[in-house]
Amino acid sequence: MTTAEQGMLRARVILPFLITGTIWGSTWFVITGQIDGVPAAWSVFYRFALATPALFLVAYLMKRRLKLTRPEHRLAALVGIFQFSGNFLFVYHSELYVTSGIVAMMFGLLMVPNAIFGRIFLGERVQGGFLLGSAVAIVGVSLLLVHEWRANPDAGVVGGNVALGIGLAMFGILAASLANVIQANPTGRGVPMVSLLAWAMLYGTVFDLGFAALTAGPPPLPANREYWAGIVYLALIGSVITFPLHYNLVREIGAGRTAYNSILTISVAMLISTLFEDYRWTGLTASGMVLAVVGMVLALRSKQKKTV
Secondary structure, three states, X not given: OOHHHHHHHHHHHHHHHHHHHHHHHHHHHHHHHHOOOOOHHHHHHHHHHHHHHHHHHHHHHOOOOOOOOHHHHHHHHHHHHHHHHHHHHHHHHHOOOOOHHHHHHHHHHHHHHHHHHHHHHHOOOOOHHHHHHHHHHHHHHHHHHHHHHHHOOOOOOOOHHHHHHHHHHHHHHHHHHHHHHHHOOHXXXXXXXXXXXXXXXXXXHHHHHHHHHHHHOOOOOOOOHHHHHHHHHHHXXXXXXXXXXXXXXXXXXXHHHHOOHHXXXXXXXXXXXXXXXXXXXXXXXXXXXXXXXXHHHHHHHHHHHHHO
């Protein structure tokens, strides 16, 4: 490979890496504006009702196959329910009780259930270095959650609402992990990723509509312009633009190296929480952040060695 080609590759990698990490890091905070006085379920529906046709358009412009077989549609439906319904419904509701950056930090541990489910359903082996790094990261995130627990005004009532928020976030992590593992089966690998995501998002949006109607009453129409600007940002910038960039990174440098993007994402999320959510840093939280990031790096390095 020539020097010019290497430079082009670096540009094709670095720019999408920075763009996706920064955008995804910001979306956690934007979500807080979507659940302020508006039922979270309806905000999830509005987001994907806008994102779905846009993602189909992206798949069409990329000339990807949009017609799926029956097994592929079943797979898309499962991915949609876990990823674009369960995952996001849990996340949006969890941010009612827990700082957005902390929820983002918890999702940095997505690699752990990914490895567990990958072992169970796909027969993938887990290295000892991955287990060690994951354990360190879990300790770090736990320290951050202890601080969040103590800072909650209702901490005397079995952890108050923070406990509920942590539980919801954990269910969201499990839902996202199941979606990741499900789409990695042979049927999923036979479908263009953008096409699978478009159909999955459509199925998830239909489920979101039914869930919102049953649990949150009639659809609200907020007059707040900032609310709808957030919907547009999350739908088009945070979903439609980033997914193709992310999966192009997977093709360019592999899934293992692409996973390092989570470090940038949580760093941006915590910075935004510090600036705009008045998140208070202490010795406990700083130690937790360092341990979490170091643990994630160790785990990802171990996983990358396996894939090379």
